[in-house]
Amino acid sequence: MAVELSPIETRAQDADFVHRCSLTGLASRLPLRWPIPPGTPPSPKRRYRSHYVYLGWEDLRDPTTWEHRTDFDLLLRLVDFDGLRPVLAQRLGWVSGRGWCPFDPVSMFLLQGWQITNVWNRAKTLDHLHDPRYADYAQRFGFEEGVFPTEGGMRYFLTALGRNSEATGATIVVDWDNDRRIEVAVQYLNQLIAQSVALIREAGLLSPEAWQKALLCP
DSSP: OOOOOOHHHHHHTOHHHHHHHSHHHHGGGOSEEOOOOTTOOOOSOOOOSSOOOOOOSGGGGSGGGGGGOOHHHHHHHHEEGGGHHHHHHHHTTOOOSOSOOOOOHHHHHHHHHHHHHHTOOHHHHHHHHHSGGGHHHHHHHTOOTTOOOOHHHHHHHHHHHHHTTEEEEEEEEEEOGGGOEEEEEEETTHHHHHHHHHHHHHTTOSOHHHHHHOOOOO
16 A cells, blocks of 8 residues: 655655755855846835845854754745845835835835744734844844834834735636636735745746646635
């Protein structure tokens, strides 16, 4: 009787896939840079209360650090999110460099990701951000000199993204099974998903054959 392997076990048996996704296989392509869609204007803001800068991945060369690294920690080291800044500025509805000096949208995006990954509420997230034990995260996010957002600032960031997400009634038609077609409303935030998929594809993590056979579900 054949033993049914889990998806993780199946991938582990693919030596080529394992090599492509290993640190050794990725090293020559690091950092993986967040793709900027063609025609995306630069952020109109020229000053921020924080500023994200990619800080490298070299600490991963030490095998002893892996024991304490989460998937989110690896993401902060493997991906340079700088290209996300103009994308988020557009999604936040920024049209002018005038007015208040905001936090870097990449800093806020990564902070929200940290919260979601750890299943914290906003208050707990900010408590940890202020805690010296998590100073390395604050540095990776781009916050400086103890200047951090408030709960209201985190809430406003998400509210602004949502308010500017709808594409004014635009829809696309998607072919479904049994010759059915469904109409799906266009949400600009879905472009972030497309960009993350493009990052994975450009990194060569999956073979061309895998992309040909991939099934993407809404």
